[in-house]
Amino acid sequence: MQNKEYLNWIDILKGLGIILVILGHIRLSPELISYIYLFHMPLFFFISGYLMNINKYDSFNQLLKKKTRTLLIPYFTFSVISIICYSVIGHKDIDVSATILSFIEGKRNEIYFNVPLWFLVGLFVVEIMYYIQKKLLRNDILLLILAIFINFIAVVFLNVIETPNWIWSIDTAMYYLLYYQLGNLFRIYKDKIDFKKVFNKVAVGIFVFLCISFNLLSLISPDLINYVYNSLNANSGFLFIRLIIYAISGIVTYVCLAMYIKKSTTLEYIGKNSLIIFALHWPIGIWALDMLKVQLQIQIVHSNVLAIIELIIILLILKPIIKIINKNFPIILGRGDFFGTPK
Template sequence: MNDRVQWIDVSKGIGIFLVIIGHTMIQGELRGQIYAFHMPLFFFISGYLFSNRRYPQIKQFVLAKARTILIPYISFSIISIVLMKIFQGGVIDFSSLIRSFLLSERNGIYFNQPLWFLTSLFTIEVIFYLLIKYIKKQFYMMLLVTAMSCFSVSVLDAVAGTKILPWSFDQSLYFLFYFAMGYRMKLTASRRANGTIKKSPLFMVSAVLYLLFLMDGKIYAKIFQIAIGETWHLHDYLFLYLNNIVWAMIAIHFIIYVSQFLSLSFLQYLGKNSLILLALHVSLGFNIINRFGASSLQAIFHQPNLLGLIYTILTIILLIPVITLINKYFPCILGRKKERKTDKTSNTKNNG
């Protein structure tokens, strides 16, 4: 995208920072807060960015998404396996490796667990393409999406993650809801004037509520129990499902609202390169720190959350040269074509 939306990059930047720090040694309570919404945030933004206008046929759409999602999955899987061999050594069990690569189960890709997001996103994109192609009324489409998401929790136990399916299909059905909500937000925003998110009562109220609930989580639990639990007397799995979704949506609205006011180039940089950071922060960044500086850092920083923050910052710094290298010389890893000099010259003339 030449004309990038700033708040999207900022939101993705915040999100990928939370992803990285969430994979460090931070304490359980903080990790729980992050895990409650950081992946729903990425699926929500992906839904906001979804478009099928250029692809009237499912085959065209699948091929396009295979290039931008599955090629990075394959590329970073190969890179991760090489890095695993470099840092860990030993004999590689190829049968186990191939099985892990093909199944792409959440928390089951032992050579680089975060890569599950890519195959899950590919699955969601294809499912959503079919939904909006054949279900014309948005109400019925959202009703079906909610039913599929609820099914993933009640039958497939997607929240607990005890029955992970190939390509994390159970997780995809659950996260499909957030994807669809992101798409709905785009449709709503397209009918309004630019910049209305800053003035949106929904986003302002969500931002205030999220901060309030963070200060005292008992307030949210009590309100939700009274409004939902005591009023509707829902089954436990449905109560848990709604509880997770409501909390995640409040947090997502908070991040998006705050992103309207942040123009930090650092966060925009992280957002623009979130795919590389997602794919390499564990397999390269963490491995370098663990190999060369873990003992020194642990001797200096004793508080787990502070140590996790240091790990996150160092990981990002270590990956900056890699990001530059990939973007400039190996964009094929990301499923992109290398920009030719003639294209750059043409763009310069157009911009001039």
């Protein structure tokens, strides 16, 4: 029963996360897009870290095989699908050399035929980095300190927020490693906190309250948040702290929301199929919607109401595709006996 409840809330959280991703890619108001971009990708790395059970892997080769199957195979298959959609649905000419280079490099924001796919190679790098560090250090406090330091390097010295440059999004992976680490720590320690002790209960309660309050404040009054931090932007060290505060407050808020909801058939469905939706909402959902707007001569404007309608249409467009892939082509998702592992 506990396992089922766990699956419920984590699938709900993934569902909320993928909705935020789609909304961040369509014509939502700039203020809400800015709000979403504060934490939506840290949230997905947090979820991935939570789902990581390092004890399942007896060796690095076993981990490498599993992550190649579940991340790199989908990266390849969805890239092929995206390139076809880019040509057919988007009516774009394919530059073969640029396409191959974009696919091989896997840089954040530079996979032009399907920008979000960088997440798959970025997550692959993060999981490899985390596994190696975990095996070498074996101390969660040291691992957390190291992740914070690597995050600092990525923000301050590599300027990864504005100009990601490294192949396979390695510099971006350095930034997101911290949130993956926090997700894994949450998995390990969330049931070990003794809430019978008043101090623990009060401390966790205050922390959650502050995170949710800050997240809601950034949603309700983004100008106020920007005003508070504008004077700090000149120093990248303060930017590093600011980004962590924004990300953690968003993660805590939506983890609490998912746990509060407990049961939602729609969100659980979206969460369970988050990989397909994540990979195809751009090349199929958004492009198909844009093509429909052109055909109907609908003016493209930024509107929160229209964005919600677009979100629903995109999910409806993808629903039959999700069914077809799950039933007939699970190999696209890295599942099946073809890879020598059970489904």
